Amino acid sequence: MEKNRMIIVEGPQGTGKTTLTNYLRDNISGANLYRLSGSKDKTLTGKDISRKMYESLLEYLKNMQSIPIDLIFDRTFFSEEVYARLGYKEYSFTDVYDELVAVLNNLDYEIYLFLLYLENTEIYKSRLKRESHHNYQSFSILNSIKQQEIYLDMGRDLKNTNIQVIPLAMDDFDVSYQKLNRVLRINK
Numbered sequence: 001m002e003k004n005r006m007i008i009v010e011g012p013q014g015t016g017k018t019t020l021t022n023y024l025r026d027n028i029s030g031a032n033l034y035r036l037s038g039s040k041d042k043t044l045t046g047k048d049i050s051r052k053m054y055e056s057l058l059e060y061l062k063n064m065q066s067i068p069i070d071l072i073f074d075r076t077f078f079s080e081e082v083y084a085r086l087g088y089k090e091y092s093f094t095d096v097y098d099e100l101v102a103v104l105n106n107l108d109y110e111i112y113l114f115l116l117y118l119e120n121t122e123i124y125k126s127r128l129k130r131e132s133h134h135n136y137q138s139f140s141i142l143n144s145i146k147q148q149e150i151y152l153d154m155g156r157d158l159k160n161t162n163i164q165v166i167p168l169a170m171d172d173f174d175v176s177y178q179k180l181n182r183v184l185r186i187n188k
Helices: 017-027 046-065 078-087 094-105 125-129 140-157 174-186
Strands: 005-010 030-033 070-074 110-117 161-168
Touching: 005 017, 005 078, 017 030, 017 070, 017 078, 017 174, 046 078, 046 174, 078 094, 078 140, 094 161, 110 140, 110 174, 125 140, 140 161, 161 174
Parallel strands: 005 070, 005 110, 030 070, 110 161
Antiparallel strands: none
């Protein structure tokens, strides 16, 4: 029996997460799209809120394993870890992050983690002008570049897991879609 796919799309502001996840939703029949933004609380209370939220999400995912539907996520707890590593939060999230990765790794899905980035970081200038402002994280080219570096580093750390990490340059959407179609076996 074929496993359900869990597709997680992560990356900094301006890389094209919304565009890519909308594309996936429109081209994978029977897929649910979830957009997560995390807690805007940057204090230790926010860490507890994030822990509870993501533990509940993973419990939900365990319950969904036997239901024949693919799941698409626009951000998950990987973003929380990136924001904490960069000092946008008043706490370290790494202990919780490691626990969440261990649980995710043991779920019975084909798990794809797409880490979006821009090879030409100048593209952030035009894309960030179009972005609406996030609840708690200001958009800037420098912030996006720093986030991009952390996401890609985190991906390298996941090489011995069941999570298929796919760095995906989003400079040209059509080229990105072609790679995505090959990896996910989307017939167009």
